[in-house]
Amino acid sequence: MLSAVRPAATNRVVIGVYVATTPVKPVPKFLPMARSTQFPALLLMLACLALGRISAAPAPAWDVTKIEGREYVSADSVKRFYNFAKMSRAGGSLVLENSKVVMSLKIGGNECLMNNVKFVFSQTIEAVGEKVFISRMDLAKLIDPVLRPNFIKNAGDFRTVILDPGHGGKDPGATNPFGTEAKYNLKVSGLIKKQLEAKGFKVVMTRQSDLYQSLQERVNFANAVKEDAIYLSVHFNSGGRSARGIETFTLSPPGVSHYGRDFKAADNQTRAGNEHDSANIALATSVHGSILRRLGKNTFDRGIKRARFSVLSGVRHPAILLEGGFMSHPYEARLIENQAYQTTLAAGVVDAIAKYRFAVSQTPVPAPQN
Numbered sequence: 001m002l003s004a005v006r007p008a009a010t011n012r013v014v015i016g017v018y019v020a021t022t023p024v025k026p027v028p029k030f031l032p033m034a035r036s037t038q039f040p041a042l043l044l045m046l047a048c049l050a051l052g053r054i055s056a057a058p059a060p061a062w063d064v065t066k067i068e069g070r071e072y073v074s075a076d077s078v079k080r081f082y083n084f085a086k087m088s089r090a091g092g093s094l095v096l097e098n099s100k101v102v103m104s105l106k107i108g109g110n111e112c113l114m115n116n117v118k119f120v121f122s123q124t125i126e127a128v129g130e131k132v133f134i135s136r137m138d139l140a141k142l143i144d145p146v147l148r149p150n151f152i153k154n155a156g157d158f159r160t161v162i163l164d165p166g167h168g169g170k171d172p173g174a175t176n177p178f179g180t181e182a183k184y185n186l187k188v189s190g191l192i193k194k195q196l197e198a199k200g201f202k203v204v205m206t207r208q209s210d211l212y213q214s215l216q217e218r219v220n221f222a223n224a225v226k227e228d229a230i231y232l233s234v235h236f237n238s239g240g241r242s243a244r245g246i247e248t249f250t251l252s253p254p255g256v257s258h259y260g261r262d263f264k265a266a267d268n269q270t271r272a273g274n275e276h277d278s279a280n281i282a283l284a285t286s287v288h289g290s291i292l293r294r295l296g297k298n299t300f301d302r303g304i305k306r307a308r309f310s311v312l313s314g315v316r317h318p319a320i321l322l323e324g325g326f327m328s329h330p331y332e333a334r335l336i337e338n339q340a341y342q343t344t345l346a347a348g349v350v351d352a353i354a355k356y357r358f359a360v361s362q363t364p365v366p367a368p369q370n
Helices: 042-050 075-081 136-147 181-198 215-223 272-298 310-314 330-337 339-361
Strands: 064-067 070-074 086-090 093-097 102-106 111-114 117-120 126-128 131-135 160-165 202-205 229-237 246-251 301-307 319-326
Touching (some): 064 126, 070 075, 070 136, 075 086, 111 136, 131 136, 136 272, 160 181, 181 339, 215 310, 229 272, 229 310, 229 339, 246 272, 246 310, 272 301, 272 319, 272 339
Parallel strands (some): 117 301, 246 301
Antiparallel strands (some): 086 093, 111 117, 126 131, 246 319
């Protein structure tokens, strides 16, 4: 975990060492889920949408309003543009659905489920009278690239993957009785590298041993890769004893704060990584959903979130940061030590990268004309 730049939050208290209150139990047996049992559409959502099976309608006039100084777009406009067949509201939720995607919005909150994968919006989902509104920022920077990845410019022409195992050397990251985060980051990154190379990808790693590197050195290493590439920072998490699950971070767009932190004037600045805002969220969607599907009940979905970690801000390739589980959670810590869990986590990443590359490489299908 990147504890040095994490915001303070009740469920994200950094614990350097997890001290077991009971004798350490054997590593639990990992129970992989059948691939077809969960998230049946999301894992192929990027590929299916790129093939034009869900196309946008001819652009109507968007229903735009301002709420607390920010531009918002009505859910009715979203339904029309993305050809959702049905929209229903029950209590505090609004659901849009068609044959491929079910999108559930929590009115008054900032959580969105797309095919049961959680996204954390940058702005609150608002209701004005009978209408529900989504911020224009979340529409442009999250919903659209997820639903139309084939419209992301210059994202698909890559064969190089940059893996960044977090921490190392004098910086062990999170620790527990089983080992250090730095060790797990390197182990899982090595598994990802081996599987990606078997698929024909070129893979470079910021470190291949227990080596300390500053955050800036990692950014410099990634930016020295001049060919088209994607960047994945691999971490494991730490927090309170009840905190568990996986989460995936992408760089906050300009005007959006770091997750869990109040807005600062500096959040308005455009960073190097913002060049790939759309590709970042599409890549995160593919990786996060793929891992959830493979881990099934062995994990908990904490969502895809926005952050201003140094590596995400500075890297000039599409970039995400993965937190693969909580080393501070009594059960999840033992799972992380398990070879089958590590292998399944790596396989989820590899499968997602292949699907992402395919999806963003497709030619956009023109909208039907009236």
